[in-house]
Amino acid sequence: MxxxxxxxxxxxxxxxxxxxxxxxxxxxxxxxxxxxxxxxxxxxxxxxxxxxxxxxxxxxxxxxxxxxxxxxxxxxxxxxxxxxxxxxxxxxxxxxxxxxxxTARQPDPRVLEQTIGLGEGVQLDLTQLRFAFERDERSPEIDVIAFHPGFRMLGDEFRGRVTFLTLDWLLGEDGVEEWIGSIAWETTEPDGAADPHELAAAVEALREEFRTPQWVLLHGDTPGGGPVIVAVQRPLRPVRWPRFDTHVAITLPYRQRTEAGLPEAESLAALRDFEDSALTTAAGPDGVLLAHETSDGARTLHYYVDADSPAADDLAEAAGWWKDGRARVERHFDPSLERIGRFR
Known part of the structure; x- marks a missing residue:
């Protein structure tokens, strides 16, 4: 290599x-x-x-x-x-x-059948590597703890390096980024430690579960105590949309609303139609809607687009066609999805 x-x-x-x-x-x-x-x-x-x-x-x-x-x-x-x-x-x-x-290192689990050298005469037989892992059923990610008997001979920096390298070899860079949550390592074997291929099988099962993107509905409250309803794609990981580095937030006010500030049937239908027709068409293949939040008489749609495409400008132009009030458009460079990270 x-x-x-x-x-x-x-x-x-x-x-x-x-x-x-x-x-x-x-x-x-x-x-x-x-x-x-x-x-x-x-x-x-x-x-x-x-x-x-x-x-x-x-x-x-x-x-x-x-x-x-x-x-x-x-x-x-x-x-x-x-x-x-x-x-x-x-x-x-x-x-x-x-x-x-x-554009990312690919899985190569054959490496885990080998012995690697870490300098100063330290050799690690990777066939002794084990991973303990678990998943919160409410979250599309797996938390991992790595263990190897040789970790006792290594400093913490080397333990971490071996852990991340072996996860990349097992799952590929994108697999780690998309499906693995917290990553830790131990010098004593944790409960449930298993062969790396069992972790790979668990990740493959998770990938199959989310083969079709899922939308999740979240509920919360505004600072004033009113209701907020959020719809968000899961898993919300930037690696799924590598080109889409620019956040375009489009806020659409609506007139027909309940006492709680949520859209009544007529406005709700207009919002859905505008999203499905004007905005989706404007984003085209160079953008994607990842979340929208609704409260206090307004819906904010969170699009992510390729900065090298005209999608951001096209979305801004399309937003101007909204007839139920003046739309507001903001855009920011945000390849990490930080602006909607609270919805994860």
Whole structure:
């Protein structure tokens, strides 16, 4: 596995196009280097090309899942870099028998059958790794505790590094980001510790449960004591929408409302129709509605869109067509979904 991390400031936005123009000219050289181990000239070239896209992206060549080799350019868990990696991946060539391309490290559970070296003579037989895990049925995520007998010989930093690396190998970067909640590690075996493949099976069952996105209805109160009703997509994890880095909040006032401030039938029908027709059409393939909240005579719809597309402007224009009052539109860069994180 050959990998690197770019270090200097981001280059021209056209660097993604430049990268994919350059790649066919060195592909054969990379294949030769994988066989010979001679990376002296290729590693610096690769780092320069990736750092021109963004200085904090990580890259690696590794064994492919379906193809012989894989090229990965990853955000390494940084939410604000996922859109950059996604745009790199969108321009990748079609995979073939030799190469496939990924924007996150893929699962490779075969590594967990090996022994890895951690320096200073420390070796960990990964077949001894165990995970204890549990899921709160109200939450679409699994909390994990890692254990290995060798953790007693390691400092806390190395224990954490091994835990995160092995979870990535077991589930892939995106699998960890989407389905794993809290992550901890112990030097004594926790109750319920199991083979890593049991954790992988639990994650696959959770993935199957949420194969179709689910909307959850939440209830709360305003500071003034009135009711708030929230509808939100679950699981609400940024990795599910890597391109959609900009929050567009559209607040629509409505006239027909109950004493509690919620919409009566006529206004409720108008809100639903406006969302389904004007706003959904405006967002198109470059945006998604992730939540809406209703209280005190107004509904706020929380869209997330690709900043490199016209979706934010199109949504703002469409909001102006609302006839039941003056719509308000706000937009913010928010790749971590922090502005609706309270709905998780």
């Amino acid at each position: 050959i990998f690197g991390r770019s270090k200097r400031k981001a280059g021209d936005p056209g660097a993604i196009v430049d990268f994919w123009t350059w790649w066919p000219t060195v592909r054969a050289d990379v294949e030769a280097a994988i066989g010979s181990g001679n990376w002296a000239t290729l590693t610096p070239q690769m780092s320069r090309r990736v750092e021109a896209i963004h200085p904090e992206l990580e890259w690696e060549f590794c064994r492919g899942t379906d193809a012989k080799h894989a090229l990965v350019v990853s955000a390494a868990g940084a939410a604000d870099l996922r859109p950059v990696a996604a745009r790199w991946g969108a321009l990748a060539p079609e995979a073939d028998a030799t190469w496939e391309y990924h």
